[in-house]
Amino acid sequence: MSESLPKILITNDDGNAAKGLRKLVGLMRTLGDVTLISTDEVMSAKSHSCSIRERIYVRLVRQEEGFTEYRCNGTPVDCVKLGYQKLMPTPPDLVVSGINHGMNAASTVVYSGTIGAVIEACMNGLNAIGYSLHSLDPDADFDHLDAAILEITKKVLKEGLPKGVCLNVNFPKRSEEPMKGIKVCRQADCRWVEYFNDLVDENGEPYYNLDGEFVSDDIKPDTDLWALDHNYVAVVPTCFDWTAHANIEPMKSFEKITV
């Protein structure tokens, strides 16, 4: 590997064959030395899971100038831990995750394996970006993202991100019109509301299948969902401090409880 090029670690949660992952690898290889560590299985909705009891098996799949590829039986978070602690000679300058098939905007961020990997990197002091496309199509068109991904990534490589902050970047799916630009915004308070399909398996055993609908009741102009709905790229500075700081003082009344 070249000493002068930035070292970029890539992972995702859609499995190693995903079109979005391969697109991201192609783009990142124009910017630096790439190490790809992906998962054997699809890891959507695995959030920040990590393998504290399971054995982690890792395989070197490919090694060539500027590109090294591993696969493992772990989670996206495991991939980040493996990369910077074990498999890469030095910690990466940047961790990128995605490009996810499906948006990780609004409160859906909590379920995302893509964003789990990004937050894991951020917790360990690494610059980290998650890229997601607002389309679940496995054959989605990613080509309209090239310029934005390259420029956002170059800016982060050059300037770094503030301590404790990573980027959650969501793109609208390709439309007739070109994307309008970038909005730096907040996570909308919108979420999936589930229902359960009552099904019966081949042995006659009843089981449930989780399904749901996305409830969009907070699409204000300062939110990521508004940006996506209006054909903008949504960039949300995201953190792993989940303290509701504004509620600390009002909740001091709990300190009156005798224990």
Add this chain to the structure above:
Amino acid sequence: MSESLPKILITNDDGNAAKGLRKLVGLMRTLGDVTLISTDEVMSAKSHSCSIRERIYVRLVRQEEGFTEYRCNGTPVDCVKLGYQKLMPTPPDLVVSGINHGMNAASTVVYSGTIGAVIEACMNGLNAIGYSLHSLDPDADFDHLDAAILEITKKVLKEGLPKGVCLNVNFPKRSEEPMKGIKVCRQADCRWVEYFNDLVDENGEPYYNLDGEFVSDDIKPDTDLWALDHNYVAVVPTCFDWTAHANIEPMKSFEKITV
């Protein structure tokens, strides 16, 4: 079930036989009608995982006056979704998760299945509390927590919690001295730093085992770790808005990028 008693949904991430879970059931049964939905497997470090592709099988294990118990093959987040959407006749007044064997303070909150369940409930507008003990001992002593858990729970049942806020409550393990009181505090910026054990399985295949040490470099007096270290109960108001709000304005420079 009585119409007048509060309806309490309990889950956890240590599996249905955990001593901490059974302790919590006993305490909650003195306060309301309890529905327990626990997981077949231990779900530590499964975070906010949910079963979007897997079949979810649910079994009714016990039903008696004021207490209904289910088990499923899902995650703690699935248990909450099942409870309020499918298994309980009306949504619960309160969701409690725990008592976890091991603390979920500082940045370790991101990995926790216990807290995943709490955040899931909070996202759906339900009052929710996670209780954790700073001891990994499967036979840990939980009796010193009785008064605090009962009083905190009663206060939340009576007053409710602010929209979008849940409680992450961590207890020090039993010591010679009684606990000193409650501190309402922020999540410390401390985390696990991993190393990987290089092992070989029974077939001669190399694998890794994730291990690590907890790095405590932010134990300020306003943090949950400081509270635990000084024999206080740590109560952190916790949210699922992970936007780094203070960074939105400074990062508007990203909007200058041409996409």
